[in-house]
Amino acid sequence: MRTGISELAIRLRNREISAVELTKAYIDAIEKLNPTLNAYVHLTFDTALKAAEKADQMLKEDDAPLLCGIPMALKDNICTDGLTTTCCSKILKGFKPYHDATVWEKLKAHGAVLLGKTNMDEFAMGSTSETSCYGAPLNPRNTNYVTGGSSGGSAAAVCANLAVYSLGSDTGGSIRQPASFCGVVGLKPTYGAVSRYGLIAYGSSLDQIGPLTNSVKDAAIVFDAIKGGDKRDQTSVDYDYGSSLAECLDRDVKGMRIGVAEEFFNGINPEIKSKIEEAIKLFEINGAVIENIRLPALKLALPVYYIIACAEASSNLGRYDGIRYGYRTSFYTSIEDMIVKTRSEGFGDEVKRRIMLGTYVLSSGYYDAYYKKACLIREEINREFDAVFEKCDVLVAPTAPNTAFPLNYKGASPVEMYLSDICTVPVNIAGVPAISVPCGEDARGLPIGMQIIGRRFDEATVLQVAHFYEQIAGKVIGAYEGGAGI
Amino acid sequence: MNYEIVCGIETHIELATKTKIFCGCTTEFGGEPNTHCCPVCTGQPGSLPILNQKVVEYAIKAGLALNCKINTKSHMDRKNYVYPDLPKAYQISQYDEPLCEKGYIELDSGKRIGITRIHIEEDAGKLIHENGYTYIDYNRSGVPLIEIVSEPDISSAEEAKEYAEKLQLIMRYIGISDCKMQEGSMRCDVNLSLRKPGDPRFGVRTEIKNINSLSFIQKAVMAEAERQADILDAGGTIVQQTMRYDEGTNSTTPMRDKENSDDYRYFPDPDILRFSIDDEKVEEIRTSLPELPFDKLKRYVNVLGLPEATAKQISRYRKVAEFFEGALAEGASVKNTANLIVGTIFSNMDTEEEKELFAVRISAAQFAALVKLADEKKINIGFAQSTLQKMLESGKPVEEFIKPEDLVGISNEELESLCKEAVDANPKAVADVRSGKDKAINMLFGYIMKKTGGKADIRKAEVLLRKLIGQ
Amino acid sequence: MTISKTEIEKLAKLAKLSFSEEELERFTAEFDEIIAFADTINQSIEGGTEQIRNVGARMVSFDDLRTDEVVPSLPNEKILSNVEGYNGFFSVERSKK
């Protein structure tokens, strides 16, 4: 397995390698591989090297943070002061925010070294990262396949060892699904556990930032660093997690109640189903109590998700009018015309589709039948999750009904693509935490992900179960050869 | 034909908080363009709004002062429309859970104009159209507003004006806004329709936007009512539309719609949590409210016995009323205190604004010290007035201008002999008075005042003089 | 439930988007499928009649709201750093040919 963050931290402290050397190794790897993989869309090597020098200074102190000097990447929808942030959309061409996202502010204070901004679906809308205005990133495990999305670049960068860890955002599965497709670990924290300040909004009531890493322990370390309440995000919660979650990973599953809901397994690729069942068996053998539970409202989760996310998106994306930042069309007859042309030229098809759907479900005459109804069903889904978590400590489910799609797959309509989010969106609707960990490969050698879902703010148990599985299952997918070689 | 006016007024009032409604930028007026701005109030991607507590408090104050029911649970909604002055392409406002509902304002006639609701929202930026360009300044973007919506209970132009006037008075009194209509910190939109007397149905209404003075409200209502009546009389129908009042021509004309649609797609803002205000907090805010001008007016007339006109002038301005009551608390008499404020202090203040600000250089206690000398008849009113003027100009206390010897009054005997002296010394004036030229008596007053250095009680002297002259 | 081209045009106007004739054809067809998908929520359990509020049951109290203290604003150069401003203003030419 790849060198984890804690081991790198020891090497940095023992002067086996300096932060600058480590950063240079990653820069070399990116220069070599990124032209093919397209994981990064903006590179920040100059600032990375400066940050690495500063980190080397910090590392001379005994109390340097664990993440000090570790090279990493941010999804291109996380604002970085003075550094290009575009959501991989033409409409934000050249946009340099003048504020830092809270997560980035926190990581900077830990001495993090930012290598660049990673590729994604435009405005995080998609499941393949192919809606990026910079073209799709490629799946490092097989470049004929997509990385998944929307945090595809973040997953690819970690998979190909072009970053030790990365941050993504997850509105309906955008961390977990690409993590699953690329064979890495992806954690979507509880809604409110991590500040959304500086995350360019897609669906505000669903969006959450989280880490993509090579191991559960790394995910816990990064989560430890970015979590916490923020006075700039009222929806964030200053939850008291007690101690560091990374230090409390060791726990077996004896007596733990693990829920399995058949609704998560409907229409799942049989290969994936059997891998998840193997994992469940493994938990059972190790003393976990498997509870078969039902979540009947789950069948409505997808339309509910698309209605709410698109409604919020249609409002969140109204501000891209060519006036204050980003792209502005060249020729127009009036300001109104300028705005319409700018938006029509600046947004891609999938974004337009979702803005239109969101506008529709909020418009007068349709609000009650769609938006309001969806919010009421959301409450119902929440109640079902609450009830289930009275009986179970965690739920286990597939992360996605399929492994990575081939690139440029044209066989599916937009709605068919939406259906592939079935396993991940209920988690966002309920605002609960979930992690995706690799649990095998399909016949083509493409990774399969398993999802572990927990109670609100119980990331501890989610991480513990995932860590236990990772330890006991051993090598479930092939190693990726290449990248920074560290 | 005769029609009945059915009119309601929507009033936007800028709140006098230090910071904007969703960010820490100052609300200070003026400033170079785009210098009171941050990521939140310019709608930068990734920024999030954080609701200002003071805005909620001020809106509740307004609600309590207007006899509203306070909703102890409330939330913010997004009102979506695209316009260059609105940086997020939605205005954060309140749709179905406003902070305050169901209040009223009582007019002088005793008629109550219902208040439907009061909600909080953010202001937009300013656009300047010049040389083929539109320039945008977001300094005002995010300044907190309350919108006060009245019931269509107003049935005349005079009532419309009185409603707005009373509203302005109350809002200034409770200190939540300066309500300057010219500067835009109070803006009125008037909804108006006509109907035949006794008809329970409403006619088609029009909306007159952004009226920026109280007298224009009255004029605009009259002009629009006339316009609608002319149309109806001619057998036409009223088109529902937005109008503008032109003070030059004293007429209303349709406005070009900036929005071709008014489907605002309201929905609860997911970035702002629903909030609750407990009853204790509401009570705390209620106790912090000053006595309102109309209650003061009633008390001044009924309890203090002031004439209504004087009472009105004093109760109208919160600072004046406080100064007045401060002097009374020091033991000054109601009548002299009131008269000196209205007669002398106000003569130094030409505008409403000066009275509103009431920047006097002496304290209520210093003022009371002077009034009490007059109360005890140690000085006469004329002398008190001139001394007060000097105090106002210098900011110095009464002791600076009145020496102990000034305080000795003129005895009755002294005054009597002085009057005799005056009559003897001015035979022509006496003859003139006798022949009916009453103004000539001023000559005699002047003689007495000169001799006493202005200390004589002129009313007493008049009685004595008329006796001597034989009138 | 199907949606007409006129309705799509009305929505596009609200959303400040424009579509070419060809795009409109394609979008209308896709949109029918999307609306049918969204409509599945109406073929199922009846929702309550209660009013919807913000996400989840979380509420804050008056005391949790931001206190009214001024935080320095950003310099004008920063505010205008992503555009060509004019004398401190954001500026848009009203037409461009």
Ligand SMILES: [Zn+2]
């Ligand atoms: Zn601001």
